Amino acid sequence: MTGDTAIELRGISKAFGSVQANKDIHIRVAKGSIHGIIGENGAGKSTLMSILYGFYRADSGQILVDGRETPIPDSQAAIRAGIGMVFQHFKLVQNFTVLENVILGVEDGRLLRPSLAKARKELARLSKDYGLEVDPDAKIEDLSVGYQQRVEILKALYRQADILILDEPTGVLTPAEADHLFRILRGLREQGKTVILITHKLREIMDITDEVSVMRRGEMIASVVTRETSPPQLAELMVGRKVLLRVDKQPAQLGEVVLQANDLRVSHDGVERLKGVDLTIRRGEILGIAGVAGNGQSELMELLAGIVAGTGSARLLGRELDLSGHEDGRDRRHAGIGHVPEDRQHLGVIMDFAAWENVAFGYHREDAYRSGPFTDNAALKADTAAKMERFDVRPPLPNLAIKHFSGGNQQKIIVAREIERNPDLLLIGQPTRGVDIGAIEFIHKQIVALRDQGKAILLVSVELDEVMSLSDRVAVMFDGRIMGVRDAATTNERELGLLMAGVTETA
């Protein structure tokens, strides 16, 4: 730690209506350091960074850059103050080249050519200094996600940012790409840049940061030196109580084959997205699918769930499933398949519906929820209240619209709905995406409990940690195919990481 302070926030508060998103936040980020900000969803991390980047104005408090008070009313002011931001969702023009994207908005003069020439030189220098090699003439749409992120970083550096804020930068990267990003960030630190890393992944914080600040419910709970803390301590600070980080589970007790699938294929708009997948899942087993998002996992889940049509064969407990599109989600539920969809808010619930209406979603024609021709709303609400109690959903209000629940509580409601139907096979996608740590622990326990009851579970997640700790076997998908299946107990991140990148020959 050097003595100088790159950025200091004093008493920052921000309220949205009655919600206090940031409460009297104090933080000092040392110059030339990597500073992590960690917290659960809704803890106020993004709000704080938006204030720093001029998207929101704080209700009160001061921002000091390099020791001088610097008001940041808009993002132009943030850029002038030397602050750069790399968003979770990149803001690049897909059919522009790297060079064109870098100068977008900071062109000198009316003619493009001099700007481009100047930028090309500058880019070459930046690439060399920071190990950020990117072909300046490549089009963004031809670059992998990892490279696109580098372009975002270059953009910020080109605008002479000394302080770089990265919002959940590894969410879209393979482990290898994430490692590379961290090398780049370390390089930036060596050159005297300051990096603020927002994340909810404890491992990243431990790996790369010098100091870490923990937020909880809008407040800055603690700022600690990373070397002097530990993941359990950070988790406890984030959640406010002790959290079990490892999934506690017994060895699998395998039973008969529940799902036997061969040569599954799905095409969208003439492009084959699922290119011949074979799967076997037994009773008492969790088969995890690892892979970078968009490599056919969603198609696999939706094909089995009866949402999209495809070809191939799939037998559930010996009974053939119709994959041609004649059977829909209801037929699959009858057959004994439960489905917690990857995109929970888009597929799994109707956001405007009350919690109790969503508990019936997909099961709304079941006898238990009907009296004569009408829905038995009273029975449904009672069932919802009972589920909310069993799954510790907060607030336990069946009449509240599901959009007003946090991501974790929405997921608990969906998991409750699908698990309590006692399915033979549970398809569960991104079970803990956007779910806070406390709820993650709970949901993982539920999944393991279902497996121990002798059910088969197909788990899809882009969180490699989650797949490795929950699954009994791990299948890695890349480009619509399964690159390999490994025993979760004996494989390692490096091996899976290579498979995720499409490299099959493992050492």
Next chain:
Amino acid sequence: MRQIPRWADVVLVPLISLLLAAICATLVILAIGQDPVEALNTMVTGALGSAYGWGYTLYYTTSFIFTGLAVTVAFHAGLFNIGGEGQAQLGGLGVALALLFVPWPHWTVALLGAIVASAAFGAVWAAIPGWLQAKRGSHIVITTIMFNYIAYSLIVWLLVDVLRPPGQAEPATARFAHGIPALSDIPGLNLVFTQGIPANISLFLALLACIGVWALLWRTPLGYEIRAFGKSEPAARYAGIRPVRTIMIAMALSGALAGMMSVNNVMGESGRLMQNASEGAGFIGIAVALMGRNHPFGVVLAALLFGFLYQGGAELGLWTSIPIELRIVIQGLVILFTGALDHMVRMMLSLVFSRRKVA
């Protein structure tokens, strides 16, 4: 944006919207050199000031309830049914065919027959665009508008060349053998209403339909599927709700409701099928549904308002030198403020409410 309290959303927003529409209408009336006070007076007296006026206001209200419900049902399935007009015209054809070619023994059975026929004809006319949307992806807004024109031309052709009795000059069918009782024919109500009013017992049918639509949408699995599908088609697919089936059922129900309007005007008021019998009520239904927040009970209130505007506007043309076309201007302003601009009113209110919270 901040939420505003529910009571304000339900009560205050429509009232303010109406007030703004009234202010604009006042300016228009002033601009054509007329007296707005006199105009308002004429409208209120003409539509609400006498049992006779009410007899007309309620007659229009009945039609608007049906077409408003039609738009409401389709709206909850995420479908914008602009074809209420054509579906109502086809419903009229159903009523005419049922009453002209079946020898009903009594008006009560004839009424049942007319209800079924009007609903069936309207349902089929709406189901075709529904099918085109579900299977072919043809946009329902476009197809239902086109089906209005087809319906109009079809009815004209039938009235001129097929259904017109020999020797009759006017393009209309023969008189039906059965009508339905007007409100003034009902013991008890006959003390209130004078003879010769068009409002009839199909008003009760309309109110029953309201309760039916409410129960369907919020108390049955089918209504649940319609609402879920309307909110999110991908989620509906996930839940095993079949898109084609849901679209077809919602459109058929919507068309049936629009068609049933013909029991009021064709069987009830005119006693025969004439050209353009629905008189734009199908379009008014869109405004009614918008203003009624796509809730059956809101639809009743909005239909009453538009019934008043319709009847009051007619009185304007009758008793003042204000041209009857002004009725359309006033309706247009009401639709503009309650339908198109109510978001603006809501935004203004949310500012007021959030400021009050701070203070």
